[in-house]
Every structure is written in structure tokens, then in C-alpha cells.
Amino acid sequence: MNDNPTIEFALRMGDNCLILAQQVGAWCGHAPVVEEDIAFANVALDLIGQTKLWLGYAGELEGKGRSADDLAFLRDVRQFRNCLLVEQPNDEFAKALMRQFLFDAWHHPMLTALTKSSNARIAEIAEKSVKEVSYHLERSHDLITRLGDGSPESHAKMQDALNDLWRFTGELMTPDSVDEALAADGAAPELSDVQAEYTAYMRSALEEATLVAPEKVHMYQGGKTGVHTEKLGHLVAEMQWMQRAYPGLKW
């Protein structure tokens, strides 16, 4: 872990965007309908743009001359700080949509709060990102509602996806020393405030989608400190292979 909690925080925000973008980008050419294909590609593009802002800031703070690209392509799995939720595999469309919704529903209130950060750089990155994410949330919310409250088959698939992924949502709202340090300076919100908003939003969204969040689930932790599920290694290997095979290759 970095001694500077702001670097850790920027890596977490940036790695969430990067890993989710990599996953979502993989749907390009494979989504069941062309509109969703295009939507996923656009969401991936926004997230890559946001990754550049966050990782660029992390690299500057670190002061070792590492660019956003260096951080994305030359770190190993244990150095990634993304949450476990975004590294869960694409498997099928229902899971990809549910993963997106569970993340967007956190990302939006988090970024909204960060627009008021005492750290001017964090505030401006959040201001830029939150507008894009409001479109992501609108889409993922709409789709889980329609598919959850859809045919028996679509409902079953969305419920299965929720049952599988819900255990990875707790981490996003469980503060550790990094979150506490930033909250103490007013640079980031108290995660309990974000959680209150998330819980209320989820309650009404899931009810409308006729889906039920599992109860008494053990919430998995670790991604924020670099302890990941086995899924991330495979993803990173694919994402980084070109830089690994041809070090220093430029586009």
C-alpha cells in the first residue's frame, strides 16, 4: 500500500473504471442486440476516459513518472485496487448487466458526493465523470427493470445474477483506513452516507424489477487492498499481453 492515502484512493477509483471497461468492452460484437452492443462499447469508452483521469492523477501524486498507461499495463494483479465486483466474469449477458447496475448505483452517488471534495482535483474529475455515469445508471436501471419484470426466463436469469453478485457489493461501502483518511479531510464522503443512499435506491429499484436481494450473505472484501478473486489474473493477462510481449510498444 502507498503511504499517501490519496494515491490509493485514486487507484481504486481508476482501477474500478479500467477493469469494468475491459469487461464491458469485450461485449462489443457479442451483445444480443445491436443497440446494447453499441451501448456497452460507449460505456466502456467513458470508463476508459475516466480511468485516464484517475490513474493520471495517481501517477502524478506518486511522482515516479508513471503515466496512466504505465499503471494500467505494467502493474501486476496484486497491485490493482479495483473492487471484487467489477472483476467478476462476463459469463452471460444477465450477469454483465447486473454487475453494471450494482456498480453504477454505487458509482453515481459516490461521484456526486466527490464533486464536493475538498481536493480540487478529485472534485473536477468527479464533476466530469458523474455526467457520463448518470447515463450509465439510467440504462442499467432501465434494463434490469425490464428484464427482471420480464418473461419468466429473463426474470430467473436476473435473479440468479443478483444472487451471485450481491456478495461483492458490501466492499464498496465498507470503509478502511484510506477511506477514513480522505473522509476526515473532506476529500471523500463517509461511505456510510453512500451506503444509506445505495440501500434506499436498491430497495425501490429491485422492488420495481420484482427482484429480491439475498439476505444474510457474507460480503466479500479484499479488492481495495489488492487481494483479488482468481478472475482478475486472467483478465489482466489478456489486457496486458501486448505490453508484456512487446515492452514499450506504442500505438
Added chain:
Amino acid sequence: MSALATKPSTDDVWGWLEEVPDPEIPAVSVVDLGIVRDVEWKGGTLVVTVTPTYSGCPATSFISRAIEMAIRARGIDDLKMETRISPAWTTDWISDAGREKLREFGIAPPVGGAASCAGALKVPPVVTCPRCGSTHTERVSQFGSTPCKASYRCLDCLEPFDYFKSF
């Protein structure tokens, strides 16, 4: 190219930039879209500040380069391009002329101010078909051919069209 004897005014520079088209939507200029935020002389250096539309828009670096080339072609060598992300770019900055050019090009311009920017589950705006003028249109997808556009179709003339979404 050698340096100019006299410094062109910033108004001149704005005039040149009005001729630099957006690479994705060549009907409008980078000034019409509100991407150029500032043009100023700092001593002998011309500083041009641009604001990206969407953070991942692949056209952003292309636009900066197009602006740089347009200015260098006028003989200005001492040029600095700066990027500013706050305040964040908004469709409110698209000029009236730019909106009209979008419509003529077949893209419905943004409806309402940035306040009507999606947000979770707000009612989609009433978008007028750029071809026949009907308001009897429907959204096909919130996302379209570029990050800034949504896909719509007209229920009267039946043509599909792009809508430049409020942002």
C-alpha cells in the same frame, strides 16, 4: 515557418478556429461546439485551452491536433495547448449557429439545458425529427454512433436519426 512580425489578435485566432471542423461532425466547428474555452497571449506564447466533451471521446486528441495545425499554418510557432476539465463541458455551450448546423446536417440538437441531462430515470425529452419536424419520435437507445449521441427514430417520416443528447 518564421514567426510573424506582429501578433494576431485573439479575435483573429477565434476566427481561424471557427473554420476548424469537428472530426466526427464536420458540419460544425470546434468553436460552435464550445470545445475551445480560451484563447490568450501569455507574453509571446499563444495559449489555447480546450475542454473535452466526453472523457473517453477518441476525437479529443484529434481535435487538439487539428487546432494546433490550423494555428501553426498561420505562422504562429509559439503555441501551447492546454486541457481543462472543470467546469465540465456541457451541451449548453453549443452555439445557436451550431445547433442550426446540426439540424441541417440531420442531427437533432440537444433539448433543454444540461439540467435535463439523463439522471436516473428522468423522462426522456421530446426530440424533434431533424428531417420532417415532427415531435412524434421515440428513443431507440440512449447510446449511439458517438459518445455524445443517442439513437432515435421518427414515427411519422419513419427515418432513424441521431440526437445530440443534453449533457
